[in-house]
Amino acid sequence: MxxxxxxxxxxxxxxxxxxxxxxxxxxxxxxxxxxxxxxxxxxxxxxxxxxxxxxxxxxxxxxxxxxxxxxxxxxxxxxxxxxxxxxxxxxxxxxxxxxxxxxxxxxxxxxxxxxxxxxxxxxxxxxxxxxxxxxxxxxxxxxxxxxxxxxxxxxxxxxxxxxxxxxxxxxxxxxxxxxxxxxxxTANDFALSHPGGSLGKRLLLRVSDIMHADERVPKITSDAIITEALLEISQKGLGMTTIVDAENRLLGLFTDGDLRRILDQRVDIHQTKIAEVMTTGCITTTPNTLAAEALKLMETRKINGLIVLDKDKTVVGAFNMHDLLRAGVI
CATH class of the missing domain: 3.40.50.10490 (Glucose-6-phosphate isomerase like protein; domain 1)
Incomplete structure (x- = not known):
C-alpha cells in the first residue's frame, strides 16, 4: 500500500x-x-x-x-x-x-x-x-x-x-x-430438486397451472356488439376477450388496446359488431407449454396476454402477465 x-x-x-x-x-x-x-x-x-x-x-x-x-x-x-x-x-x-x-x-x-x-x-x-x-x-x-x-x-x-x-x-x-x-x-432435472423456490416455479409450472379456465375465460360470439365485449373484458379482468364460433373455436381477439384504437376512429361501440373490429391470426399457446416459454413468447411478441387452445384448436384458457407474476414465473 x-x-x-x-x-x-x-x-x-x-x-x-x-x-x-x-x-x-x-x-x-x-x-x-x-x-x-x-x-x-x-x-x-x-x-x-x-x-x-x-x-x-x-x-x-x-x-x-x-x-x-x-x-x-x-x-x-x-x-x-x-x-x-x-x-x-x-x-x-x-x-x-x-x-x-x-x-x-x-x-x-x-x-x-x-x-x-x-x-x-x-x-x-x-x-x-x-x-x-x-x-x-x-x-x-x-x-x-x-x-x-x-x-x-x-x-x-x-x-x-x-x-x-x-x-x-x-x-x-x-x-x-x-x-x-x-x-x-437438464433444467427440468434441476427444477425437481428446487421445487420450493422461484427457480422451480420458472422451470416446472405449465400454462395449465396458471391459466383462467372454464367460466373464467373471457368469451363472446362474433355477432356480439362492442359494448358486450367491453362488459366481458370488465367482468373477467384479463384486459381482453376471445371471440369464438359455435364449436368454441377461436375466431379472434379484442383487447383494451383495440378499444383505444377504435375510439380514436370514432367507431360506434353501441352498434358495431365485434367481428368488424376484432384481431384475427392471434398468437396462442397450449396447456402443456412451460410457463417460462410462454413468458418468453409474450416478451418477444410484446403482448400482455395469451389464449390457450387444446389439440382440437378450441379455447380452453387465457392468462396475462399478472398471472405469471402471481405464480412467481416473472
Missing amino acids: AEHISPASAEGYIWQGKRVLEIETAAIQAMQTAINDDFANACQLLIRCKGRVVVTGMGKSGHIGGKIAATLASTGTPAFFVHPGEASHGDLGMITPQDTVIAISNSGETHEVLSILPVIKRLGVPLVALTGQPESTLAKLADVHLNVAVSEEACPLGLAPTASTTATLVMGDALAVALLHARGF
Missing part, C-alpha cells in the same frame, strides 16, 4: 479490497493447470459412484466442502457432507462401500481427516483428495489427487485461508459442472 494512504481510510479499504480480488483472481487463473488428466480421472471416479459422494474437511475446508456437496447434489450427483471430527465418533457409519469420498485439506495433514482414512480404505471406498500439498499424506493416500495450491493467500499474514479456499471452491464447481454435462442433466 502506498505510504500516504491510511489503512483506515476509504482509499485504504478500496486498495485492500482490490488487492484481495487481484490475488484471488490470480489463484483462479492458476487453477487452469490443475484441470488435467487427474481432473478427468476424478470425474470418472465420481460418475461411476453407485452410492453417494461424501465430502469431508475441517474448519474453512469443511465450510467449502459443505458448499461443494450441496452443488453436486443440486446438479445431479447425489452428495452430502460429513464432519471428520463427528465421523470419528460414529458418523463414519454413514459411508458405505458404494460411496466415493472427497477429502479436503489444504495442508494434506489435517489430523481429523487422516484419522478416518483407515476405515475408508478398509471399506474400499475410492478417495479423491483436494490439497495444496502434492507430497502430503492425504495426497499420497488418495486414488486421485487434485492440486489446489496457491502462490499466496489474500490474508497479509498468510494465516487465514482466503485464496486457497477460493481455489478449492472453484475446483468443486468445475467437478460438479463437468459431471452435470456428462450425465446430460
Whole structure:
C-alpha cells in the first residue's frame, strides 16, 4: 500500500479490497493447470459412484466442502457432507462401500481427516483428495489427487485461508459442472430438486397451472356488439376477450388496446359488431407449454396476454402477465 494512504481510510479499504480480488483472481487463473488428466480421472471416479459422494474437511475446508456437496447434489450427483471430527465418533457409519469420498485439506495433514482414512480404505471406498500439498499424506493416500495450491493467500499474514479456499471452491464447481454435462442433466432435472423456490416455479409450472379456465375465460360470439365485449373484458379482468364460433373455436381477439384504437376512429361501440373490429391470426399457446416459454413468447411478441387452445384448436384458457407474476414465473 502506498505510504500516504491510511489503512483506515476509504482509499485504504478500496486498495485492500482490490488487492484481495487481484490475488484471488490470480489463484483462479492458476487453477487452469490443475484441470488435467487427474481432473478427468476424478470425474470418472465420481460418475461411476453407485452410492453417494461424501465430502469431508475441517474448519474453512469443511465450510467449502459443505458448499461443494450441496452443488453436486443440486446438479445431479447425489452428495452430502460429513464432519471428520463427528465421523470419528460414529458418523463414519454413514459411508458405505458404494460411496466415493472427497477429502479436503489444504495442508494434506489435517489430523481429523487422516484419522478416518483407515476405515475408508478398509471399506474400499475410492478417495479423491483436494490439497495444496502434492507430497502430503492425504495426497499420497488418495486414488486421485487434485492440486489446489496457491502462490499466496489474500490474508497479509498468510494465516487465514482466503485464496486457497477460493481455489478449492472453484475446483468443486468445475467437478460438479463437468459431471452435470456428462450425465446430460437438464433444467427440468434441476427444477425437481428446487421445487420450493422461484427457480422451480420458472422451470416446472405449465400454462395449465396458471391459466383462467372454464367460466373464467373471457368469451363472446362474433355477432356480439362492442359494448358486450367491453362488459366481458370488465367482468373477467384479463384486459381482453376471445371471440369464438359455435364449436368454441377461436375466431379472434379484442383487447383494451383495440378499444383505444377504435375510439380514436370514432367507431360506434353501441352498434358495431365485434367481428368488424376484432384481431384475427392471434398468437396462442397450449396447456402443456412451460410457463417460462410462454413468458418468453409474450416478451418477444410484446403482448400482455395469451389464449390457450387444446389439440382440437378450441379455447380452453387465457392468462396475462399478472398471472405469471402471481405464480412467481416473472
